[in-house]
Each structure stands twice: as structure tokens, then as C-alpha cells.
Amino acid sequence: MTASLGCGNPTALAELRPGEVVLDLGSGGGIDVLLSARRVGPDGFAYGLDMTDEMLALARQNQRQAGVKNVEFLKGGIEAIPLPDHSVDVIISNCVINLSADKDRVFAEARRVLKPGGRFAVSDVVRRRDVRPELQRSIELWVGCVAGTLEERDYLARLEKAGCVQSSIEPTRVYEAKDAAQFLAEAGFDTEQIAHEVDGAFMSAFIRAETPPAVS
């Protein structure tokens, strides 16, 4: 099975329960979908959504090899999720939302498909402060998904604007200049001199939010 290209482990952090319906935004080779399907068990279901035929073919091949039945891989953009309103208990995603050019649309779609009291449990790269564009470009060569990152407070504000509640961000890995030393050196930067600008500016994080519970 081809390894994950993501930046975290959302299935481990999402606390999936038997019987739940899970949706992975940007499912790639499908590993998180297959792991989720096992966690939700035969009474649950896991959907993977990806826009590229190549990744969907790989994911379906991995599904056949794993022999997992309660899974479907859907083709489409995470900005227009091909599932009905209130049909999903948990949305997971691993290093994909930062790639979207229309994140507000993604959050609105996530809110639409989640059931009342549903959970958004996503790994993503998040910016903690701005860095000079020329430094950012070198860091992008190392962590590709740095390009479209949201600043952490902005991330939470957009989730709340989409109608989510209880949103929070938990760092899983904070990046330092020495981690990107080779790329920064190749671009002509002295890693020690610019460390204070780069250290801690980007992190992989686990982002949680919920949809409001049903009113009885």
C-alpha cells in the first residue's frame, strides 16, 4: 500500500466510534479512509473524496487489497461535497484544506454535510505569524503545503463563521529553521541568522470543531 502523503494522523485523533459515518476530504491513496472504516466497524461507513482520477484509482486498489467493504471513494472537489445535507458524523482530512483556493466554501460545505453535533477533526498546516515572502518560498520547497496556510486565529474565525462551535487548534509539530536548513541554505540564507524569523512560524496542527447539537 502506498504511504500517506499527509501531515498528521486524523484517524487516531478523531476518536471515531462504531456506527459513525466518516468523510475524508482529499483522501489521496485512501489510507485514512480504510483505517476509519475499521474503526467505525460494519455498522459505520467511510467516504473518501478526491478530485484526481489517479488518487481515486490508487485508493480503490488499496481498498480491494485491504478487503474493506464499508467504504466508497467519491470524485469531486472539497469545495462542493457530493453528499446530502446532515449525512456525516465526522469529517477528517490530512494536509489538504490548506491547498484549497476557497477555504470558506470548504468550511461551509463541511458544515452542510455534518449532522447536528457532528465533528470536524482535521490535520492541517497552520501559520502562526507571517514570514518574509522570500523565506516563505524556501520553506514551501520543504513543506509543500505551507503555500496556502491560514493564520491560526483566522482558521478558527472562519470555522465559526461557517456555523461551527467549540473550535480549537492543537499543535502536533512546530517547524524550526533547522528543519528546513538544506532548503534555506540552497536559497542563500544563513540558517542561524534567520532562525528567529522562521522558528515556530508554521506548524502541523490538529483542528477540532463541532456543529451545534439538534434543538429538541
Ligand SMILES: C[S@@+](CC[C@H](N)C(=O)[O-])C[C@H]1O[C@@H](n2cnc3c(N)ncnc32)[C@H](O)[C@@H]1O
Ligand atoms: C497532500 S495529498 C494528501 C492525501 C491524503 N489526505 C494523505 O494524507 O495521504 C492531497 C490530496 O488532496 C487532493 N486534493 C487537493 N485539493 C483538492 C480539492 N480542492 N478537492 C479534492 N481533492 C483535493 C489531491 O488530489 C491529493 O490526493
